[in-house]
Amino acid sequence: MTAGSSKNERYNAREAEARWQKVWADRKIFETRNDDTRPKYYVLEMFPYPSGRVHMGHVRNYTMGDVVARFKRATGNAVLHPMGWDAFGMPAENAAIDRKVHPQTWTYDNIVAMKRQLQSMGLSLDWAREIATCDPAYYKHQQKMFLDFLKAGLVERKQSKVNWDPVDQTVLANEQVIDGRGWRSGAVVEQRELTQWFFKISDYSEDLLEALDRLKRWPDKVRLMQKNWIGRSEGLLLRFALDPATTPNKENELEIFTTRSDTLFGAKFMALSPDHPLAQAAAAKNSRLAAFIEQCHHMGTAQADIDTAEKLGFDTGIRAVHPFDATWKLPVYVANFIVMDYGTGAIFGCPAHDQRDLDFVNKYGLGNTPVVCPPGQDPKTFVITDVAYDGDGRMINSRFLDGMTIKEAEEEVARRLEKDIRGNSPVAQRHVNYRLRDWGISRQRYWGCPIPIIHCETCGALPVPEEDLPVTLPEDVSFDKPGNPLDRHPTWKKVKCPKCSGPARRETDTMDTFVDSSWYFARFTDPWIKTAPTDRKIVDEWLPVDQYIGGIEHAILHLLYSRFFTRAMRKTRHIDMDEPFAGLFTQGMVVHETYQAKNGDWVEPANVRIEGTGDDRRAMLASTGEPLEIGSIEKMSKSKKNTVDPDDIIAAYGADTARWFMLSDSPPDRDVIWTEEGVQGAWRFVQRLWRLVGEIAETAAPARRPVAFSEQAVTVRKAAHRALAHVSEDIDKLRFNRCVAHIYEFANALSDAIGKIERAPAGDLCWALREACGILVRLFHPMMPHLAEECWATLGHKSLVATESWPQVEAELLVESKITLPVQINGKKRADVTVARDAGKSDIEAAVLALDAVKKVLDGRSPKKVIVVPQRIVNVVI
RNA sequence: GCGGACGUGGCGGAACGGUAGACGCAAGGGACUUAAAAUCCCUUGGGAAAUUUUCCCGUGAGGGUUCGAUUCCCUCCGUCCGCACCA
Numbered sequence: 001m002t003a004g005s006s007k008n009e010r011y012n013a014r015e016a017e018a019r020w021q022k023v024w025a026d027r028k029i030f031e032t033r034n035d036d037t038r039p040k041y042y043v044l045e046m047f048p049y050p051s052g053r054v055h056m057g058h059v060r061n062y063t064m065g066d067v068v069a070r071f072k073r074a075t076g077n078a079v080l081h082p083m084g085w086d087a088f089g090m091p092a093e094n095a096a097i098d099r100k101v102h103p104q105t106w107t108y109d110n111i112v113a114m115k116r117q118l119q120s121m122g123l124s125l126d127w128a129r130e131i132a133t134c135d136p137a138y139y140k141h142q143q144k145m146f147l148d149f150l151k152a153g154l155v156e157r158k159q160s161k162v163n164w165d166p167v168d169q170t171v172l173a174n175e176q177v178i179d180g181r182g183w184r185s186g187a188v189v190e191q192r193e194l195t196q197w198f199f200k201i202s203d204y205s206e207d208l209l210e211a212l213d214r215l216k217r218w219p220d221k222v223r224l225m226q227k228n229w230i231g232r233s234e235g236l237l238l239r240f241a242l243d244p245a246t247t248p249n250k251e252n253e254l255e256i257f258t259t260r261s262d263t264l265f266g267a268k269f270m271a272l273s274p275d276h277p278l279a280q281a282a283a284a285k286n287s288r289l290a291a292f293i294e295q296c297h298h299m300g301t302a303q304a305d306i307d308t309a310e311k312l313g314f315d316t317g318i319r320a321v322h323p324f325d326a327t328w329k330l331p332v333y334v335a336n337f338i339v340m341d342y343g344t345g346a347i348f349g350c351p352a353h354d355q356r357d358l359d360f361v362n363k364y365g366l367g368n369t370p371v372v373c374p375p376g377q378d379p380k381t382f383v384i385t386d387v388a389y390d391g392d393g394r395m396i397n398s399r400f401l402d403g404m405t406i407k408e409a410e411e412e413v414a415r416r417l418e419k420d421i422r423g424n425s426p427v428a429q430r431h432v433n434y435r436l437r438d439w440g441i442s443r444q445r446y447w448g449c450p451i452p453i454i455h456c457e458t459c460g461a462l463p464v465p466e467e468d469l470p471v472t473l474p475e476d477v478s479f480d481k482p483g484n485p486l487d488r489h490p491t492w493k494k495v496k497c498p499k500c501s502g503p504a505r506r507e508t509d510t511m512d513t514f515v516d517s518s519w520y521f522a523r524f525t526d527p528w529i530k531t532a533p534t535d536r537k538i539v540d541e542w543l544p545v546d547q548y549i550g551g552i553e554h555a556i557l558h559l560l561y562s563r564f565f566t567r568a569m570r571k572t573r574h575i576d577m578d579e580p581f582a583g584l585f586t587q588g589m590v591v592h593e594t595y596q597a598k599n600g601d602w603v604e605p606a607n608v609r610i611e612g613t614g615d616d617r618r619a620m621l622a623s624t625g626e627p628l629e630i631g632s633i634e635k636m637s638k639s640k641k642n643t644v645d646p647d648d649i650i651a652a653y654g655a656d657t658a659r660w661f662m663l664s665d666s667p668p669d670r671d672v673i674w675t676e677e678g679v680q681g682a683w684r685f686v687q688r689l690w691r692l693v694g695e696i697a698e699t700a701a702p703a704r705r706p707v708a709f710s711e712q713a714v715t716v717r718k719a720a721h722r723a724l725a726h727v728s729e730d731i732d733k734l735r736f737n738r739c740v741a742h743i744y745e746f747a748n749a750l751s752d753a754i755g756k757i758e759r760a761p762a763g764d765l766c767w768a769l770r771e772a773c774g775i776l777v778r779l780f781h782p783m784m785p786h787l788a789e790e791c792w793a794t795l796g797h798k799s800l801v802a803t804e805s806w807p808q809v810e811a812e813l814l815v816e817s818k819i820t821l822p823v824q825i826n827g828k829k830r831a832d833v834t835v836a837r838d839a840g841k842s843d844i845e846a847a848v849l850a851l852d853a854v855k856k857v858l859d860g861r862s863p864k865k866v867i868v869v870p871q872r873i874v875n876v877v878i
Numbered sequence: 879g880c881g882g883a884c885g886u887g888g889c890g891g892a893a894c895g896g897u898a899g900a901c902g903c904a905a906g907g908g909a910c911u912u913a914a915a916a917u918c919c920c921u922u923g924g925g926a927a928a929u930u931u932u933c934c935c936g937u938g939a940g941g942g943u944u945c946g947a948u949u950c951c952c953u954c955c956g957u958c959c960g961c962a963c964c965a
Contacts, residue, residue, distance in 0.1 A: 010916090224882065225960055233964075258965060271965090309963080337963040347965045355879085356963060435964060555960080613888095613904065664902070665890050673890070677903055685902090687916090741892070741901035748901090822897040827946040829897045867945050873896040877945050 011690035013654025017786040030124045036078035043069045046550030047084045050110040054117040056590040059646050063659045065549050066123045070782035071731045074806040082524040083125045087134035088513045092447045096479040103447040121655045129527045133516035140470035141533035143452040147463045148572035156198045164192040169483035170444040196442040201564045205434040217583035222555045229556050231435025235259035238428045240320040248281045257343030262409035263350035265398035266371035270320045270332040275340035282316045296336045311360040312336045355388040371398045441512040444484040448510030456497035456504040518565035540576045548581040588671040592642040594631035602641035656784035657683045663736040693791040696773040701766035713768035719749035720772035721813040727779045775807045824875040841868040848874050
């Protein structure tokens with residue numbers, strides 16, 4: 001290629017990008033060896049679901065990862081940067097239902113299409129390590145780990161309440177229930193009790209919580225979200241005695257969990273969840289109660305329903321005994337606002353200090369007694385009517401607790417009741433309760449990893465023998481009926497019991513797809529190993545992932561599951577660490593304006609023509625000129641049709657332009673607005689760099705480094721090394737938008753300097769420009785790798801810039817011998833002063849006081865104070 | 879309701895407590911051109927004087943700490959996000 005030789009020639013991104021991609025692939029320069037001895041660096045972007053098309057969110061995500069990968073390679077690391085496919089999931093089955101195509105065919109076709117798209121972006125990925133989670137070579141190991149977890153006591157089979165879609169006949173995840181209806185079928189979701197497989201993530205509640213503090217390179221936001229999700233609260237488990245005469249089956253106690261044991265003397269009632277066993281037992285003997293419970297089950301689960309729902313209760317007739325007063329009887333209600341899966345599903349109600357309890361007693365006329373008096377309030381006049389008091393204060397109306405603080409009272413209650421033994425155990429026990437629930441992984445779906453279990457009438461649920469793994473999915477399945485095709489397959493589930501050889505059946509549920517993505521990062525370290533999920537020596541070398549990049553939408557589920565899985569893999573000796581991701585970065589979304597026609601239809605940006613600017617800006621349908629309404633800027637989505645196809649952008653401008661724009665406009669953790677103007681700006685800069693490098697390559701620079709540099713040459717060299725220092729730091733801290741700004745500044749400085757070549761015949765300026773240009777190309781290489789290769793070749797290099805090392809900063813170029821300090825008078829800038837860099841405070845002060853501007857203001861007086869911050873600022877206080 | 883983040887020109891956004899508005903986009907003016915595109919140069923927070931320039935105001939609002947606050951603290955307003963009958 002003859003690059004940039006003609007100043008009018010444009011850079012042909014299409015042609016050059018394909019050419020360089022082929023060179024990289026042919027030379028396998030992005031393949032990583034496990035025996036590389038350089039310091040390791042593992043950079044990973046959340047792998048995509050193979051939906052069939054790469055979207056702009058992918059482009060943003062993978063560009064960021066690629067910048068880091070290329071930078072780390074240049075700075076001397078052995079970089080692992082792999083890519084794979086999160087390939088199981090519902091869309092494949094939906095495609096099978098809608099289009100009569102097999103999920104496997106659909107998925108693999110999509111993978112082919114998306115891989116081509118990713119390759120057109122010029123990402124420095126090691127494709128030799130590509131994995132797909134739907135490949136038996138992958139899920140075989142997942143099944144093995146399921147069995148290992150089972151053996152280690154980390155898997156449990158239990159009844160649980162699930163969201164059941166009666167039309168699609170499957171369990172739905174909570175996120176798939178929208179306003180109480182199945183997201184796909186629109187059917188009202190039912191609550192069903194099903195036997196399901198669970199991973200015991202709650203065994204690690206405390207560990208997962210406590211370790212968050214050590215994830216220093218995670219966003220605070222994500223750590224906080226996980227902390228809240230795990231939801232630790234300290235309190236008391238308290239067993240209330242029941243009056244046996246009032247209970248349905250002579251039950252004699254009721255256990256509750258409370259975080260406010262201090263308010264025990266304000267108790268007015270007990271309340272049970274409608275699903276509480278005692279409520280169920282009572283309902284069996286009371287049809288009106290049974291009807292009430294039924295009514296509770298039909299209460300809407302949508303947010304609006306919960307907000308407006310009245311607190312309803314039903315007195316069971318059961319009476320509980322106050323733990324400090326055997327004569328004090330409390331009525332036991334079933335109440336619609338008590339949930340079964342938190343604490344014990346039962347509470348004692350202290351209305352004065354809990355708003356829900358107060359609403360409840362006000363409805364049923366049970367009254368309230370305040371037991372915490374706010375500071376400054378007279379306990380005699382302190383009453384509660386409609387608003388519960390949940391603040392601090394001193395105990396009142398509480399017998400031996402009176403006068404104590406809340407904390408003291410809690411301590412006293414615990415101390416007394418811990419000693420109080422009923423049966424074999426204390427009445428109260430300090431308890432840490434977590435909101436985190438065990439992870440139900442059973443899905444009544446075909447396109448997922450089969451759960452390797454065999455059910456035998458006589459022997460129970462047994463693991464599939466290891467030598468029979470993988471349990472593969474049958475290919476001859478039909479999707480013409482709703483429900484799970486595995487369950488109605490004629491032969492697949494019929495097997496012999498591995499223990500008694502009698503007739504048995506396979507588990508037909510498959511695993512939640514979040515299981516697949518909970519360990520893929522470990523598999524990348526040695527995807528070739530056939531005998532085990534991981535090679536212990538290799539996986540422990542590569543992990544943890546040094547920089548993980550993905551969307552904030554995974555802040556809880558995927559990231560929490562992966563943290564659990566790593567711990568479980570450690571327990572089962574597949575890995576030797578707890579935390580999979582040392583550094584996490586959550587990038588913002590790609591958003592775009594929306595366009596809507598008169599009839600309400602949304603219109604794709606590709607079909608919109610924009611005219612005018614500012615207030616005069618109008619959108620119209622490109623084909624007919626029909627005016628369109630310009631709507632709000634929103635996340636690119638199919639529903640609003642405000643998507644831009646990466647293929648179109650790459651075809652029109654090239655991958656480098658798309659990559660550059662993605663990095664340039666907004667800080668990487670914020671949303672970026674995709675605009676045509678912005679892309680064109682990026683494209684112009686690509687062309688500008690191309691011309692700039694071409695011009696500099698044409699100059700007659702001396703072959704040898706000049707002994708001395710003119711002022712102009714020094715200016716160029718300083719600009720280069722300053723840019724180098726900034727860009728290095730900014731990439732390291734993932735501040736890509738600032739990298740971009742510094743590269744613009746640097747390019748501007750070079751453009752200015754080129755204009756001065758004719759006045760600098762000595763050649764040292766040309767030499768400096770040539771040096772600076774080499775730095776420039778290496779600086780923008782991580783962001784625009786194809787253009788960088790093309791420019792690198794233009795500068796006469798035979799090597800690939802992708803394998804070049806990062807330039808070294810010449811530190812002495814960053815320090816100025818003379819510096820200009822701003823001079824403030826009373827905090828407002830009034831002048832500048834230029835002094836030697838290492839000038840002492842007194843010298844600077846003298847120089848400042850000699851300034852005309854300062855003298856004028858002082859007018860003969862002497863200043864109150866002169867503050868000199870060396871190398872920063874001077875402030876004269878009058 | 880609880881928790882968190884954010885608020886800077888026409889727009890995206892810069893700014894270890896130290897010259898507010900880097901860099902980009904958009905806009906205006908000019909050069910080149912038969913013309914357009916491309917490119918290059920200049921201007922661009924608001925206001926007031928003015929020849930070089932000078933001064934005042936300005937980072938959601940109000941207070942505070944400081945020689946000095948976009949940055950730290952308090953109160954309020956607004957926007958966004960997460961969680962939620964969680965006992």
